[in-house]
Amino acid sequence: MSSSLLMKVPKAELHIHIEGTLEPEMMLDLARRNGLRHRFDSVEAIRKAYQFGSLQSFLDLYYEGMKVLVSPGDFRELALAYFARVHAQGVVHAEIFFDPQAHAPRGLDFASVALALKEACEEAKVRWGITSLLIPSFLRHLDEDSAHRTLDEALEAMALHPNLIAGFGLDSSELGNPPSKFARVFQRVRDAGLHVVAHAGEEGPADYIRQALDFLGAERIDHGVRCLEDPELVRRLVKEQIPLTICPVSNWKLGGCKTLEDHPLPRLLDAGLRVSINSDDPAYLGAYVGENYGFCQSRMGISESLLQVIAKQSLADSFRPG
Numbered sequence: 001m002s003s004s005l006l007m008k009v010p011k012a013e014l015h016i017h018i019e020g021t022l023e024p025e026m027m028l029d030l031a032r033r034n035g036l037r038h039r040f041d042s043v044e045a046i047r048k049a050y051q052f053g054s055l056q057s058f059l060d061l062y063y064e065g066m067k068v069l070v071s072p073g074d075f076r077e078l079a080l081a082y083f084a085r086v087h088a089q090g091v092v093h094a095e096i097f098f099d100p101q102a103h104a105p106r107g108l109d110f111a112s113v114a115l116a117l118k119e120a121c122e123e124a125k126v127r128w129g130i131t132s133l134l135i136p137s138f139l140r141h142l143d144e145d146s147a148h149r150t151l152d153e154a155l156e157a158m159a160l161h162p163n164l165i166a167g168f169g170l171d172s173s174e175l176g177n178p179p180s181k182f183a184r185v186f187q188r189v190r191d192a193g194l195h196v197v198a199h200a201g202e203e204g205p206a207d208y209i210r211q212a213l214d215f216l217g218a219e220r221i222d223h224g225v226r227c228l229e230d231p232e233l234v235r236r237l238v239k240e241q242i243p244l245t246i247c248p249v250s251n252w253k254l255g256g257c258k259t260l261e262d263h264p265l266p267r268l269l270d271a272g273l274r275v276s277i278n279s280d281d282p283a284y285l286g287a288y289v290g291e292n293y294g295f296c297q298s299r300m301g302i303s304e305s306l307l308q309v310i311a312k313q314s315l316a317d318s319f320r321p322g
């Protein structure tokens with residue numbers, strides 16, 4: 001299969017932070033339109049700054065970049081730009097993460113961000129036939145009280161808009177912020193009948209993956225690549241068929257592996273783990289989901305037929321009803 005055919009294979013993207021789709025051009029445009037001073041004065045200067053060696057070095061620029069998102073309309077525009085791009089890459093379903101706590105300091109409450117994104121999701125269905133779900137994520141570098149307040153806001157919004165979100169995730173700085181810190185708030189998420197996903201085993205140890213399963217009830221693990229350090233955990237993930245949402249270029253660019261050729265995906269597949277291929281933060285990392293699939297073929301030697309199976313499985317691993 002040529003890479004252009006790989007782009008056309010119907011697939012779900014299950015690990016995408018909408019704030020991570022903010023392209024430098026849109027960042028500068030929104031800064032100008034919103035009357036904000038910006039640290040960088042050109043697209044080239046922004047791209048030049050995107051040299052990450054760790055998750056934190058990326059997060060610092062990611063949180064800074066998203067400050068140009070000021071009005072609900074900015075979020076709608078951002079999400080529509082994402083849908084337009086991935087429609088051309090075979091994405092027929094997307095589960096979109098967003099970080100409500102990161103927008104609160106700019107006066108954006110949960111409902112205004114979530115409703116703006118939902119509007120874009122509905123428009124994407126009409127324009128491109130793409131289905132989508134929203135999954136806000138708690139920022140793990142903040143305390144659990146802040147997560148509880150965010151959940152309160154979400155539940156309040158859902159009283160008026162019952163299908164506004166599909167679940168909650170956990171993201172941001174992993175090391176030193178284990179899943180166990182958020183056990184009580186995720187109990188409330190589950191009690192509300194919402195899905196649970198969590199970033200774990202990206203930079204953090206394999207034990208954080210176990211904690212995400214045992215303390216949070218995570219149904220999918222985002223990244224999870226470090227499970228390979230714990231054979232017992234790998235056996236459990238295989239037995240329980242827990243999906244891992246893998247983001248190859250992200251792991252490479254944020255220091256999880258030295259080269260794409262060294263990426264653990266072939267070993268995860270050999271171990272019998274259930275995986276999907278995703279982009280994470282494509283505007284910062286330089287690769288959308290289609291390019292991630294392409295690299296799995298060209299740089300890791302994963303066969304076309306296996307990539308087709310993975311694409312099909314991504315749809316099965318989604319929370320899409322029916």
Ligand code: ADE
Pocket residue numbers: 017020055062171172173199202250280281
């Ligand atoms: N937020 C956005 N991208 C992230 C990543 N790769 N890991 C943790 N938090 C994130």
Ligand code: ZN
Pocket residue numbers: 015017171199222280
């Ligand atoms: Zn992520």
